[in-house]
Amino acid sequence: MADQGLDALLRSGPFDVALRAAIQARGLSLERIRDHLLAKGVSVTAATLSYWQSGRSRPERRESVLGLRILERVLEVPPGSLTALLPPPRARGRWPRQVPASAELGRFWPHREVVDDAVRDVDTRWDERLSRISQHDVVMVGPGREERAIRSRQVLRADADGPDRWVAILHLDEHDRALPRLRSLRGCRPGRTVHRPEDGLLVVELLFDRPLARGETVLTEHTLVNQAPCPVATNYERKFRFPVREYVLEIRFSPSAIPVRCEQFTCEDDASARSVAVTPGESGSVHGVALNFGPGRYGFRWDWPEFP
16 A cells, blocks of 8 residues: 555656656565566566656556556556656657647647637637647537538646646638537536637637645646538547647547548648548447647548439
8 A cells, every 4th residue: 555655746746756756666676576477467667767766767658658557566666656757758750759848729720820819818828838648529410411520538747836727729611601509528527618700710618616735736628519501521630739648539429420531640740640440330430549749730531422
């Protein structure tokens, strides 16, 4: 059982200090921990463990993060407690993953100045102090090829004391349609809202139940329901100004309206977009999963068969 000091570190971090305390509380040498991990099929050297607990490095690759989850079991700490303390991934490879703190919210939008102007009327000061742990979007497409609703679930972690809201931005390609309505909120309530139907733009503050302390997480859910006549669904993408640890996107098509072509695409920072063809399953849906993704865009687009 973890003591109160360790419990506090597992809630607020930082990661290296919490890991070091967990190792000390368990009373095992790094070599013994390595052996326990190896017995469970995870290969992490004692040197790597030493680097992690000293802050010289941290788990970033997918295999390392998965290994950290097994390490939590070896150290007998609550599942996900150490993983939740990991900061967003650092720059790696050909695509830089760090974004200047002053980056506009309109980044990655086709008319960024319109978005930047719209968000002036809401409070965005906490956006840069919330780590994106998990985001799950479900887009529901009806039998008339219409986009009926978008359901979103996310887990955020405060990187400082005080965050009390998240700003959601939605853009409709068809500007002659009514903007969607916010429904089915959990863990949040609507705050200030900006309606710009002439730009197909909706901006809304999702207020948490209370301000978060540093290291604290929040789970929110909300649904945006389109009003009739609903826009024709041809694509959906999520834009990430900052990295997200896990992103899941589902497109649920009506069984009577299945596209003839569908592709999943990604574009990180200013790199060229990449795409791959996908086929809806028997349930009439497609989904994609991205780990340690962003900044960038992630989505699906599809083509409908011609009407007979």
